[in-house]
Amino acid sequence: MKTEFTAEQLADPATAVSSQAIRKCVHCGFCTATCPTYVLDGDERDSPRGRIYLIKDMLERDAAPTADVVRHIDRCLSCLACTTTCPSGVDYRHLVDHARAYVEARYRRPLPERVFRTLLAWLLPHRGRFSWALRLGALARPFAPLVAGLDRSGRLATMLELVPRRRSHGERSPRVRMQAPHPDGPRRGRVLLLQGCAEPVLLPSIRAATVRLLERLGYAVEFAAGEGCCGALVHHLGREHDGLAYVRRNLDAWRGRLEEGGVDAILATASGCGSQLKDYGFLLRNDPDYAPLAARAAALARDLSELVEGEAVQRLKVGVSARIAYHAACSLQHGQKIVGRPRALLEAAGFTVIEPAESHLCCGSAGTYNILQPRIAARLGRRKAERLAACQPDAIATGNVGCAVQIGRFSGAPVLHVAELLDWATGGPPPDALHSAMGDGAVATTAPASVGGGHA
Numbered sequence: 001m002k003t004e005f006t007a008e009q010l011a012d013p014a015t016a017v018s019s020q021a022i023r024k025c026v027h028c029g030f031c032t033a034t035c036p037t038y039v040l041d042g043d044e045r046d047s048p049r050g051r052i053y054l055i056k057d058m059l060e061r062d063a064a065p066t067a068d069v070v071r072h073i074d075r076c077l078s079c080l081a082c083t084t085t086c087p088s089g090v091d092y093r094h095l096v097d098h099a100r101a102y103v104e105a106r107y108r109r110p111l112p113e114r115v116f117r118t119l120l121a122w123l124l125p126h127r128g129r130f131s132w133a134l135r136l137g138a139l140a141r142p143f144a145p146l147v148a149g150l151d152r153s154g155r156l157a158t159m160l161e162l163v164p165r166r167r168s169h170g171e172r173s174p175r176v177r178m179q180a181p182h183p184d185g186p187r188r189g190r191v192l193l194l195q196g197c198a199e200p201v202l203l204p205s206i207r208a209a210t211v212r213l214l215e216r217l218g219y220a221v222e223f224a225a226g227e228g229c230c231g232a233l234v235h236h237l238g239r240e241h242d243g244l245a246y247v248r249r250n251l252d253a254w255r256g257r258l259e260e261g262g263v264d265a266i267l268a269t270a271s272g273c274g275s276q277l278k279d280y281g282f283l284l285r286n287d288p289d290y291a292p293l294a295a296r297a298a299a300l301a302r303d304l305s306e307l308v309e310g311e312a313v314q315r316l317k318v319g320v321s322a323r324i325a326y327h328a329a330c331s332l333q334h335g336q337k338i339v340g341r342p343r344a345l346l347e348a349a350g351f352t353v354i355e356p357a358e359s360h361l362c363c364g365s366a367g368t369y370n371i372l373q374p375r376i377a378a379r380l381g382r383r384k385a386e387r388l389a390a391c392q393p394d395a396i397a398t399g400n401v402g403c404a405v406q407i408g409r410f411s412g413a414p415v416l417h418v419a420e421l422l423d424w425a426t427g428g429p430p431p432d433a434l435h436s437a438m439g440d441g442a443v444a445t446t447a448p449a450s451v452g453g454g455h456a
Contacts, residue, residue, distance in 0.1 A: 001025040001052070004060050013286055014060060021091040022056050027048065027436035031092075036156035036362045036380055037075050041193035045072045047213045055099045065107040073099050077369050077378065078236055079283050079362035080334035091336075096340060104238030105431040116155065120238055120368050125197045125229035125246065134201060157254055158374040162405055163201060163435065178397070179300070188218040189264035191307070192254060192300075194277065197229040199401040200269050202313035205432065208400060209423035210304065216426055217312050219264075227253035230268065231283075232276040236367050247280055251293050258296055265302040269419060271400040275335030277301035303332060303399065304419055310348035316426035319351050322434070324351045324421065325393035327407060329400035330362045342418050353397075356387035365406035378407070385410035395434050397421055410450055 002437050003019050010016050032038045033049040038047035045054065054069050058234030065073075073096065082092050109117070123129050137160055140147070146314030149158050162171045191214060193207070200207055214221050245431050256262050268274035281298035284290045324346055346353045364370050365366050385407055387395050396415045404415045414433035424430050 001027065001056070003056065012201070014094075014101070016110060017091065018059060018095050018098045020056070021095040022052060024051050024088045024090045026088050026097055028087065028204065029443075030085045030087060034081040034085045034360050035365070036077060036079060036081070037376065038201075039361065040376065046075050048076075048086075048090075049175055051076060051096065051099075051275055052090070055095060058099070059102065060284070065103045067336075070103050070107055070109075073103060075363050075373060077330070077366040079329060079330035079366060081360055081362065084334045084337075084360070091116075095281075097240075099199070100236065100238035102238075104240070117237055117372070120371065121234045121239055121242060124233050124368065127195075127201055127228075130198060131201045134163055142159045146385040152375040155371055158371055159250045160376075161409060162370070164405070165199050167178055178287060187220075188367070188403075190220045190222065190262055192224060192263055192266045193221050194230060194250075194266065194268045194269055194270075194273055195223055196228055197233070202405055203401055204418070206269050206417040207418055207428065209417065209418040209428060209431070210235075210267075212306070212352040212428045213419055213423040213426060215268075215447065216423075216428075217308065222257070224250075224257065229278045230271055230273040233367055235276070243448055244283060247283055248290055248292070249298060251280070251284075251290055251361060254297060255293060258293065258300075262403075263300060265307055266297060266300045267302050267304060267307060269399075270306060270402070270415065271303060271332035271336065271338075272402060274303045275331040278336060286373070302335060303338055305338060305399065307347055308345055308422065313345055313348045313426060317348075318427050320425050320426065320430075321352070322394040322421075323392065324353050325388045325391035325396045325413070326353050326396040327388060327396055327403055327415075328355070328359050329398055330366070332399050333360070342397070344420065346397060346421060349422055351421065351425070354391040354393065356384075356385070356391050358387050363406050365402035367402065369447055370406055378410075381406050381410045387412070396432075 001022050003022050005019050007267040008020060020098060029049055035047045044050040051072055054072055057063070058069055059067055076096055078093070078096060080093055083090070086092070110257060110340065121135055121415035122233050141160050141163060144157055147157050191212065211221050224277065229246050230250065234246065239349070254266070266277060268277055269359065274383060278298050278301045280301070281291070281295035284294035288295070326340070326343050326346065328339065332342070343353050362380055363384040364377035366377070370377035370381070388407065388411060393413050396411060396413050397418050398415065403416070404417060408415045414430050414431070416433060420431040
């Protein structure tokens with residue numbers, strides 16, 4: 001696609017990256033087949049190709065964003081399915097990120113919209129604030145029908161619907177108690193586990209299961225004081241400055257450990273966070289004070305499925321079984337290009353794994369998307385839940401907390417993190433949700449035939 005940026009415009013690093021992305025687009029339209037918003041309504045402006053045209057025109061003319069352009073940019077989920085499909089290698093991720101930052105800087109949204117988005121940016125990245133908000137939400141849930149009738153946008157009603165109906169048992173604190181590595185297993189490495197923001201509040205059982213699993217496999221798991229949100233939530237709201245502040249804060253928290261060496265991986269149990277961590281090097285590429293450290297952190301970023309080996313899971317498995325429908329989170333399969341490993345690990349653990357139809361399509365979670373675009377998100381969530389239900393699973397597995405909460409709204413089957421299932425399969429406790437759904441007998445386990453390389 002031809003561009004007409006001036007030399008002055010191209011001196012801006014973000015515009016230069018966007019220009020390169022736009023120029024790679026060949027108008028083929030392959031992206032429209034995998035774009036969730038285009039699949040729903042067939043509006044070209046709600047496809048990656050259409051948005052590229054809108055963004056190109058806005059950036060080239062250095063124009064103030066119009067309400068129509070903003071609406072179509074806002075409707076993008078950043079699921080990145082288009083980048084998996086695109087034969088030309090268009091860097092749509094950084095193009096739409098630039099467009100969002102441009103809109104945030106130059107477009108004055110209506111006052112209620114500004115207040116609401118500011119509230120989300122103030123609330124969600126902070127565990128303490130978010131935890132108190134969930135407590136208040138639980139008290140307000142009985143009034144959800146009244147709120148739905150008064151709230152024309154559907155956002156407040158959706159927020160109440162997203163409040164967990166019950167907190168998972170076990171560790172409720174963002175910090176979990178450490179257990180000793182498995183005494184019979186080899187020492188595999190040292191892992192920094194990202195503490196995150198929403199996950200430890202919504203589903204603390206995920207982190208507890210992850211720590212148990214990794215230490216059972218021989219990893220030393222550490223947390224860094226002063227670390228917090230990965231920055232993705234506010235970054236995708238267009239708040240570039242705030243997003244980068246979170247990135248720098250995490251790098252400062254990790255600096256000592258990374259500079260002394262010995263850290264084998266920085267692990268994110270939420271694949272949306274993992275995708276963001278792997279982009280730290282790009283985000284701070286022009287910051288001389290942080291660029292080297294950001295590149296090092298990005299190179300160490302791992303998803304759980306990249307760290308755990310199927311052979312180790314097979315050696316430790318204790319004989320559990322269940323029929324699992326695997327939902328591939330967009331941030332994992334499209335953002336990180338990790339496709340087969342989670343399923344292979346679940347199968348190695350003894351589960352029967354089925355993938356649903358339309359596994360490439362987003363469930364509608366996408367960070368704050370299911371709050372800001374509740375109607376589109378609900379349509380996608382119901383569609384995803386229907387495809388998963390067709391697999392007739394005992395449970396649904398995913399690698400992202402946002403997907404788990406979103407699909408859980410519409411699914412009758414329990415939705416679990418891959419870590420919870422692998423922990424159970426290698427000797428951990430049955431996940432609470434699965435225990436409730438399948439009953440005591442169905443989740444009973446047998447003792448491992450061999451653990452830690454042959455020692456009973």
